[in-house]
Every structure is written in C-alpha cells, then in structure tokens.
Amino acid sequence: MLPPAKLAVYGFQHVLAFYAGAVIVPILLAGAIGLNERELIHLINADLFTCGIASIIQSVGFWKVGVRLPLLQGVTFTAVSPMIAIGMAAGGGTDGLLVIYGSVIVAGLFTFLIAPVFGKLIRFFPPVVTGSVITIIGLALLPVAAADAVGGADNPHPEDWHNLAFALGTLALIVVIQRVFRGFMATVAVLIGLVAGTLVAWATGFATFSAVGESAWFGVTTPFFFGIPKFGLAAIVSMIVVMLITAVETTGDVFATGEIVDKRVGKSDIARALRADGLATTIGGIFNSFPYTCFAENVGLVRLTRVKSRYVVATxxxxxxxxxxxxxxxxxxxxxxxxxxxxxxxxxxxxxAVVGFQTLSRVDFHDHRNVVIVASSVGLAMFVTAQPDVAKALPEWAQVVFGSGITLGSITAIVLNIVFHHIGRGRGPAVAGSPGEGTVRLEQVNGMSREEFVATFGRLFQGETAVVGHAYDRRPFADTDALRTAFQEALFAAPRDEQRALMAEYPDLGGLDIGEASERDQSAAGLTRLADEDQQEFEALAATYRERFGIPLIVCVRDAHNRDHILRDGALRLTNSPAQEHAAALIEIAKVANHRFADLVADANPIHTARTSWTKSAR
Structure with a gap:
C-alpha cells in the first residue's frame, strides 16, 4: 500500500493508458447497431463505471474472487464482432442491445461457475503456451497503437507529419525520462508523456476540449437502463464461446503479471481471476456494459513502471x-x-511482448515440437492481425476465432501443445546420437537401464563413471535442462573420495594421448599443437601443480582466452589452499561436462544447431 498521493498519480496513469481502449468497444457497437448519441454517452459512462468496479474486484479481491494482482479490467475486444452480430440479428438499436445484455449476463454466470474447472487445466499452459500467448498479445496490439499514432483507426492520416511528430515525440519523451531519471519520475514516465504531448497538441491547435462544455456534470447509470434483457439461445452460445476465448487471454495476462511481480501463478489464482471476470461480466450486463477481461496495455504499464502494488490498480x-x-x-x-x-x-x-520473450526463454527449443508450437501460433496470429478481412471467407461461427489474431494464436498454441505433448506417445527432444546413426530421445533416456545410461553419457566426465550413475538416480527428467542439471548436482553431491578419483582421471593440459573427448576440449585453445617451448612450460606447470595438490591442473579450456591466459591463471592457482583448489577443480569439471553435453545435444539436433550458428554469425 503506497502513500495516497502516489496511489492517485499512479492510478491516474493507468486510467489514461486504459481510457481509449475502454471506450472504443461501446463506440464501435453503437455505430454498428444504430444507437443515437445520447445512448452512446450512457454506454460510455456505464462502461467506465463498471470497469472501475471490475478492476477493484480483480485487484483487491474477496473470498475466492479476484486474483489480487495489479490487473486492470476492461471490455474485451474479442466480444465486439459477436455482439454486433447478435444485435443486428435482433433488429439493431435498443432491441438488439437487450439481447446482447441477456447473453452477457448468462455468459458471465457460466464463466464464474466453470472457473475452478478451468483452473485445473493449468497443466495445459506450460511456458511454451503462456509465452506464446503473451508474445501474441503484445505483438497483436501493436497495430492498434500504430493506428492511434497516425490519427486513429476511424480517421487515419499516415501522411500527416504532425501525427508522426506527436507519436514519436511522446515515445521519445518517455524513453528520455526512463533513461535520465530514477525513482518516482521514472515510474510516471508514461503519464508525463501523455500530459506533455496533450498540452503541446492543445497549444498548437491539434487538440480540442470542446466536448467538456457540452457534457453534463453528473450522470448515473442504473440497472437495466435500456429495459429488461432478452435471452436467446444462439446469442448465449456465441457469448459463452467469447468468454471461453477470453479466459485464455486472461490466463495469459495473469501469467504475464505473475512474471512481472515475481509471483508463482497456480491453478487457484487462475480460478480466482476467472471468477472475477465472470462476476464483472454479469455486473456489466446488469449495468448496461459488456464482457470483461484483463487489459494487456496495463500489464505493459506495470512492467514499464515497475510499480507492482495492486492498490494502484484499485485506485x-x-x-x-x-x-x-x-x-x-x-x-x-x-x-x-x-x-x-x-x-x-x-x-x-x-x-x-518482451514479457512473452522472457517466458519463452525457459522453453526447451532443442525439442522441435516446441519450435512448431511457437512458430505456428505466432505466425497465424500475425497473419490474421495483418489481414483481418480473412475471417470473412469463413462461416459466421468461425469468424469468432479467425476475427482476432490473439484468439486464433492462443487457441493454436493450446491445441498444438495438447497434440504434441499430451496426445499419443511423445518421444521428447533428441539429447544424444545423430540423425544418421540414430538419435537418443529424452523418453528413451528415462527408460534406460543404469548400464545404458552410463554408456550413453559416460563421456561427459573423464574415465570415472560413478557421478553419471548418481545422475541416473535422479530420473525422470522433464526436459533437456533437467537432464543437464542432474549431472551438475550429482557431481557436487558425490562423496569426496569419488570426486578425487574423478579428478585424477583428467589428463594434463597439453599432454599426449589424452583421448578423443579431451582432445576436442583442448584443441579449442590450440593445446593439441603446441611448439616444443610451450609444451615444456605446460609440463612444468602440471608437475608443480600435481606435487602441491595431488591432482592434475583442470581447466575448462573452451572458456579460456588463449594459452598465455591458461598459463598465467594456472600459476596464480598455485598460491591457493588445497580446499579452494578442490572446489575450483569441481567447477572446472562441471564446465567441461556442460560443453560436452552441449556437443551431444548439438550432434543430435543438427538443424537447430545450424540455425543457431547462422543466427549468431549474422549478428
């Protein structure tokens, strides 16, 4: 809970960031179904009033309702097209509005009741799905921002340099404030940018506030202002589909906010968030508003400002x-x-979108199934976002899905994750071998005997296989990273006598007849082709080190800069205590094992490795 002044300022910043998105839905709906100006004004007032109630419910929460995160609620864009279709099918005007409200009320109650069930489905939302959905939400909303930047979707003028100047000027001011200032000023950068940009536009005649004088001072929205809602089966089914899709978007926003505020999101949190959506949607239908969901732009604002208090959103x-x-x-x-x-x-x-990238960084992309899931979902989302009219090529019932890039991309990520990871017998990512000679996949590793496991991964360490056997005891491995971590933990948890026996197996640096694995390591710094003088220096260092510590000098050569660096670092290590060198040797062995494990995975995934190498070289 922040001081009242800060709550007010930060809260007002959220309102400014949210406002345009909040009122666009009633504006679009009113124009499409033929409402007059007075009815439109009432819709906007009702929308803002109910948005405030919904945001307090979601952020503050009570009982099992509200996720208690800084999530601001607004009318979902997903509902626009279905609501227009429902309203027009009912004859338009207020008659159509009453059928819309009937479907909204029922769909809200449906969402509230199924929230616990949906919360139990959290296992179908691993990072590959949530990261894709969060990324899609950010990318798909960028065209909305771009449309505003050129004058608004209803009256775009991309050729007008004034629009470009105001948009880029506001963005530049936000960036400068974030770079120059710290603390409070940095956290209100968006608010300052909006206020400063608006003042400049007003001073230069590009902004007008004439509507202020024409508006009333006070206006109350009353329940069922337009009449008693009407209930139609087709309309209710359509709105329930919208709410199911919205539940996916809400789940993505909850995970994104959880990432930002460092909160582990569980199935109970998803259930709380969806109950709040359902309750807010029902209240919306009663108070002349529409379906509610978490607003992604305000998730971005929380990330940008780093102000994580949920009471800011409540304010x-x-x-x-x-x-x-x-x-x-x-x-x-x-x-x-x-x-x-x-x-x-x-x-x-x-x-x-950046929050989505961070989530995707935890995904095992050595598993090609995850590449397909992310590529397909993001690709389809951007396709529909770039070509929104493609939905018109499909039946009306399918337009609910294909009418939104966020919706289509989210559903694609969920369905493909189920198909690849939950249906049938998945083989897991390749972790060893090669396509030509036969690859070893993660599922096969989890089913190996101890002897097979040691034979496959024994090359990660030098000679001694006890550590590999300890890693085997940590099965099953969820992914490639879990397998690699098992080797690291087994190394450091092994008894001291096993660690010393393992250290003794490593060859001297620059030595002869060192084995294929060590030759691959040492060749990275040219230690396999030393001149006679350099050979003598390494032999002298190795002999001195063995005499002092009783083990060979172990260095992860692939992390070293050059031969001179290795010699200089080795000479400095001679001054350390035996305990420190024992620990240092373990760390170097772990580094060597990591590189050798990466070699195994790379050999088993040549396409992924080639793609990664090409990307790095291009950079």
Missing part, C-alpha cells in the same frame, strides 16, 4: 467509477489526441 478503479459518474471528467480524458496515446501505447504493448 485506478475508483477513479474510473468517479469518471463514470462525471461525464465532464470523461470528456477531459477523451481529449487526449490519438497520436499522443499511440506513441505511449507503442512502448506499453511492445513491453508486453
């Missing part, structure tokens, strides 16, 4: 309730020019 909710009751206040916020808002949104939406 933003309180501010929205006030704005929803004061149409004049809403008109002031609505005066922010599109290009200014677009410049700030570019930073916030891209930051959401």
């Amino acid at each position: 933003a909710g309180a501010i929205m309730i006030v704005i929803g009751l004061l149409p004049k206040a809403g008109a002031i916020v609505a005066g922010i020019p599109h290009p200014v808002l677009g410049g700030a949104a570019l930073a916030m939406f891209a930051t959401v």
Whole structure:
C-alpha cells in the first residue's frame, strides 16, 4: 500500500493508458447497431463505471474472487464482432442491445461457475503456451497503437507529419525520462508523456476540449437502463464461446503479471481471476456494459513502471467509477489526441511482448515440437492481425476465432501443445546420437537401464563413471535442462573420495594421448599443437601443480582466452589452499561436462544447431 498521493498519480496513469481502449468497444457497437448519441454517452459512462468496479474486484479481491494482482479490467475486444452480430440479428438499436445484455449476463454466470474447472487445466499452459500467448498479445496490439499514432483507426492520416511528430515525440519523451531519471519520475514516465504531448497538441491547435462544455456534470447509470434483457439461445452460445476465448487471454495476462511481480501463478489464482471476470461480466450486463477481461496495455504499464502494488490498480478503479459518474471528467480524458496515446501505447504493448520473450526463454527449443508450437501460433496470429478481412471467407461461427489474431494464436498454441505433448506417445527432444546413426530421445533416456545410461553419457566426465550413475538416480527428467542439471548436482553431491578419483582421471593440459573427448576440449585453445617451448612450460606447470595438490591442473579450456591466459591463471592457482583448489577443480569439471553435453545435444539436433550458428554469425 503506497502513500495516497502516489496511489492517485499512479492510478491516474493507468486510467489514461486504459481510457481509449475502454471506450472504443461501446463506440464501435453503437455505430454498428444504430444507437443515437445520447445512448452512446450512457454506454460510455456505464462502461467506465463498471470497469472501475471490475478492476477493484480483480485487484483487491474477496473470498475466492479476484486474483489480487495489479490487473486492470476492461471490455474485451474479442466480444465486439459477436455482439454486433447478435444485435443486428435482433433488429439493431435498443432491441438488439437487450439481447446482447441477456447473453452477457448468462455468459458471465457460466464463466464464474466453470472457473475452478478451468483452473485445473493449468497443466495445459506450460511456458511454451503462456509465452506464446503473451508474445501474441503484445505483438497483436501493436497495430492498434500504430493506428492511434497516425490519427486513429476511424480517421487515419499516415501522411500527416504532425501525427508522426506527436507519436514519436511522446515515445521519445518517455524513453528520455526512463533513461535520465530514477525513482518516482521514472515510474510516471508514461503519464508525463501523455500530459506533455496533450498540452503541446492543445497549444498548437491539434487538440480540442470542446466536448467538456457540452457534457453534463453528473450522470448515473442504473440497472437495466435500456429495459429488461432478452435471452436467446444462439446469442448465449456465441457469448459463452467469447468468454471461453477470453479466459485464455486472461490466463495469459495473469501469467504475464505473475512474471512481472515475481509471483508463482497456480491453478487457484487462475480460478480466482476467472471468477472475477465472470462476476464483472454479469455486473456489466446488469449495468448496461459488456464482457470483461484483463487489459494487456496495463500489464505493459506495470512492467514499464515497475510499480507492482495492486492498490494502484484499485485506485485506478475508483477513479474510473468517479469518471463514470462525471461525464465532464470523461470528456477531459477523451481529449487526449490519438497520436499522443499511440506513441505511449507503442512502448506499453511492445513491453508486453518482451514479457512473452522472457517466458519463452525457459522453453526447451532443442525439442522441435516446441519450435512448431511457437512458430505456428505466432505466425497465424500475425497473419490474421495483418489481414483481418480473412475471417470473412469463413462461416459466421468461425469468424469468432479467425476475427482476432490473439484468439486464433492462443487457441493454436493450446491445441498444438495438447497434440504434441499430451496426445499419443511423445518421444521428447533428441539429447544424444545423430540423425544418421540414430538419435537418443529424452523418453528413451528415462527408460534406460543404469548400464545404458552410463554408456550413453559416460563421456561427459573423464574415465570415472560413478557421478553419471548418481545422475541416473535422479530420473525422470522433464526436459533437456533437467537432464543437464542432474549431472551438475550429482557431481557436487558425490562423496569426496569419488570426486578425487574423478579428478585424477583428467589428463594434463597439453599432454599426449589424452583421448578423443579431451582432445576436442583442448584443441579449442590450440593445446593439441603446441611448439616444443610451450609444451615444456605446460609440463612444468602440471608437475608443480600435481606435487602441491595431488591432482592434475583442470581447466575448462573452451572458456579460456588463449594459452598465455591458461598459463598465467594456472600459476596464480598455485598460491591457493588445497580446499579452494578442490572446489575450483569441481567447477572446472562441471564446465567441461556442460560443453560436452552441449556437443551431444548439438550432434543430435543438427538443424537447430545450424540455425543457431547462422543466427549468431549474422549478428
């Protein structure tokens, strides 16, 4: 809980970042189903009022409702097309609106009731899915920011340099503040950028606040303002599908926020978040608003500002309730020019994508199945985002999915993860061998006998195989990283006499007849082709080291810069205590084993290795 002044400032920053996205849904819906201006104003007020209630429920929480993270709630974009279709099918106008509200209320109750079941499905959301979904959310929202940056989706003017100047100027100011300032100033960079950009636009005549004078001071939204809701089966089914899709988006946002605030998200957290979505959606249907979900732009704002207090979002909710009751206040916020808002949104939406990249960094991409999942889901999401009219080529029921890149990409990631990792007999990533001679996959490793395991991975260490046997006892291995970690832990947990026996097996640096594995290691620094004078220096160092510590001088040559560096470092190590050199030798053995393990994986995955090598060389 921050001091009241900071809560107010940070909360207002969230409101500014959220506002345009919040009001766009009622604006689009009203225009499509033929509502008049008075009805539109009431929809906007009702939307803001209910957004505030929903945000407080989600961030503060009560009982088993609300995830208690800094997540701000807003009307989901996924519902726009289905609601327009429902409203038009019912004749448009307020008649269509009543059928929409009936479906919204039922879908909200449905979401509330299935939340615990959906929470139990968390095992179907590993990092490969959540990382893909979070990345897709960030990337798919960037065109929305770009549309604002050129004047707004309803009136774009990309050729107007003023729009470009306001958008890039706002973005540049945010970046400069983040670079120059620390503490409070850095955390309100987005707010300063929005306020400064708006003031400049107003001073130069590119922003107007004429709507403020025309708006009323006070306006209350009452339950069922437009009449008693009507319930249609087709409309209810369509809205339930929307809420199921929204549940996936909410799950992605919860995981993204969990990453930002360092909170481990569990199935109970997902259930709490979805209950809040369901309750807020039901309240929305009663108070003349629409389905609710977590707003990704505000997830990006939390990441950008590093202000992680959930009470900031609760304060933003309180501010929205006030704005929803004061149409004049809403008109002031609505005066922010599109290009200014677009410049700030570019930073916030891209930051959401970065959170996705961080999540994907934990994915084992040596497993080609994960490559397919990420590539397919992101590719389809960007396809629909770049070509939104492609949904018109499909039946109306399919347009709910293909009408949104976020929806299509999220569903693709979930379905492919189930197909590749949960249906049938998965073989796991290749961890040894080669495509020509036969690869050893992770599932096979988990089913090996001790003798087979030692024969396959014994080359990671020199001669002595006791450590490899200890690693075998740590089965089963969930992925490639878990297998590599098992060797490291087995090495450091082995009894001292086994560690000393293992150290004695390692050859001298620059020695002769050192074996294929060591030759591959030492050739990295040219130790297999030393001149006579250099050979003598290494032999002298090795003999002195053995005499002092009773073990060979072990160095991970692949991490060393050159021969001179190895000699200089070896001479310095002669001054260490025996205990310190014992620990140093273990660390060097672990480094050597890591490189040898990477060789095994690389040999088994030549395509992945070639792609990675090409990327590094291109950089």
